[in-house]
Amino acid sequence: MNETAALIEPHIPALRRYAFALIRDDASADDLVQDCLERAVSRWHLRRGGDVRAWLFTILHNLFVSQRRQTLRRGPHRTLEDVEHETGIPSAQEHAVIHRDMLRALATLPEEQQSVLLLIGVEDLSYAEAAGIVGVPVGTIMSRLSRGRNRLRRLLNGGPVDEERTTSERSSTLRRIK
Amino acid sequence: MxxxxxxxxxxxxxxxxxxxxxxxxxxxxxxxxxxxxxxxxxxxxxxxxxxxxxxxxxxxxEPVPVRLRVAGIQAERRRRWRRSLGRVAAAGLWLLIGAAGGWIANEELTATPPVRVAASSALPANAVAQEALTAHRIFAAEVRHPVEVDVTQEKHLVEWLSKRLARPLRVPDLSAQGYRLMGGRLLPASAGPAAQFMYDDGTGRRLTVYLTAEDGGETSFRYVQDGELGGFYWRDAGFGYAVLAQADRRDLLATAEAIYRQTDDTVPVSGR
Incomplete structure (x- = not known):
């Protein structure tokens, strides 16, 4: 295995996980990862040292955002039912039900909050790394993290989620739970 | 706390x-x-x-799908690169074929009136041809004053024009081609004075021979055509020549060759 492959390959499972969590469709998520890897291979010489993982996540995140911008023609409202309909996550096993609920709940958050929750909570990236990947200041990362987690908490506790409206930076990603 | x-x-x-x-x-x-x-x-x-x-x-x-293997992505990228290189190479080849074809075609076409070998092809002669065409159009249509000095003063005409072009010239005799000299005139050309001799074939068709003082090597005959008017032009022995008429190309070539032969003869005479 060559050097480039040796440095990229170990991060592929994490990239797939992140893409799947955001897109919730196996094939589309892997398409995105493939785009990301192709770009990484072709721009490998432009990489300025630093952490390969953060670099790869930055590419993936940018691709996701630009892809989303192109396809985001859906309405601003998404309900649990919509999400349930979209995801189709299998519910055969007992524990899968919990997982499905978790991913469904995540899907109802604004995408920018989903990203932060995933990058920090799941991918274990630092706040600074997450800020670099998403391209916002650390303070913004912190506030998205806080909002996302509190929202998710209320959601999973079955409480009234949204009387506090999310002050989303882009109105197109503004969602409310009915 | x-x-x-x-x-x-x-x-x-x-x-x-x-x-x-x-x-x-x-x-x-x-x-x-x-x-x-x-x-x-x-x-x-x-x-x-x-x-x-x-x-x-x-x-x-989950096991990573094969399509996400970095080595595979690299190989695909190289393959695409090679293919596009191949395309570039193919385009280059076509360009080469086109250029070679053009070169051969050029050789073929310019070789059609190969009366003699051109010593130089860098001629401003095309400009001469254009001026000759213009002069022909203006004066061949002239009924009352087609020439400045008519054939009755042929000797004067030749001396005058030779003086103005600063080299001895001779009026071509085109009677063998059926053209009778009417006379000639002095004209301004972009590179200095030019001489025009006008001929008539007896049916009203007019032919002009246009001369400018031109230093430089000989050229082969080149054909020029503008509507019904056609002619040959070349450079030889200190003159740029153009012979023009509403005639077919073969007749014009015969006339040009006759002029060439006669001017060739004049060379030893020039020291007269």
Missing amino acids: TGGMPIGDDDLHGYVDQRLTPERMAAVEAYIATHPDAAAQVLQYREQRDALRSALQHKYD
Whole structure:
């Protein structure tokens, strides 16, 4: 295995996980990862040292955002039912039900909050790394993290989620739970 | 709680994510020990994070699809690169074929009136041809004053024009081609004076021979055509020549050759 492959390959499972969590469709998520890897291979010489993982996540995140911008023609409202309909996550096993609920709940958050929750909570990236990947200041990362987690908490506790409206930076990603 | 910054929501997240300095971690720990609400919050954040992780764990553990193998992506990229290189090479080849074809065609076409070998092809002669065409159009149509000096003063005409072009010239005799001299005139050309001799074939068709003083090597005959008017032009022995008429190309070539032969003869005469 060559050097480039040796440095990229170990991060592929994490990239797939992140893409799947955001897109919730196996094939589309892997398409995105493939785009990301192709770009990484072709721009490998432009990489300025630093952490390969953060670099790869930055590419993936940018691709996701630009892809989303192109396809985001859906309405601003998404309900649990919509999400349930979209995801189709299998519910055969007992524990899968919990997982499905978790991913469904995540899907109802604004995408920018989903990203932060995933990058920090799941991918274990630092706040600074997450800020670099998403391209916002650390303070913004912190506030998205806080909002996302509190929202998710209320959601999973079955409480009234949204009387506090999310002050989303882009109105197109503004969602409310009915 | 000890002194320093009060504990904030960001500290609770930092605590869950283990992103705090050891001192701050300790401070948060002390805080939640005495604040059950904060402790519950931290617990829920942690549970939430763990639930999210385990919900996605299956994706992480999945075998990576073949299409996401870096080596495969690199190979595909090289293949595409080679293919586009191949395309560029093919385009280059076509260009070469086209250029070669053009070169051969040029050789073929310019070789059609190969009366003699051209010594130089860098001629401003085309400009001469254009001026000759213009002069022909203006004066061949002239009924009352087609010439400045008519054939009755042929000797004067030749001397005058030779003087103005600063070299001895001779009026071509085209009677063998059926053209009778009418006379000639002096014209301004872009490179200096030019002489025009006008001929008539007896049916009203007019032919002009146009001369300019031209230093430089000989050229072969080149054909020029503008509407019904056609002719040949070339350079030889200190003159640029053009012979023009509304006649077919073969007749014009015969006339041009006759002029060439006669002017060739004049060379020894020039020292007269």
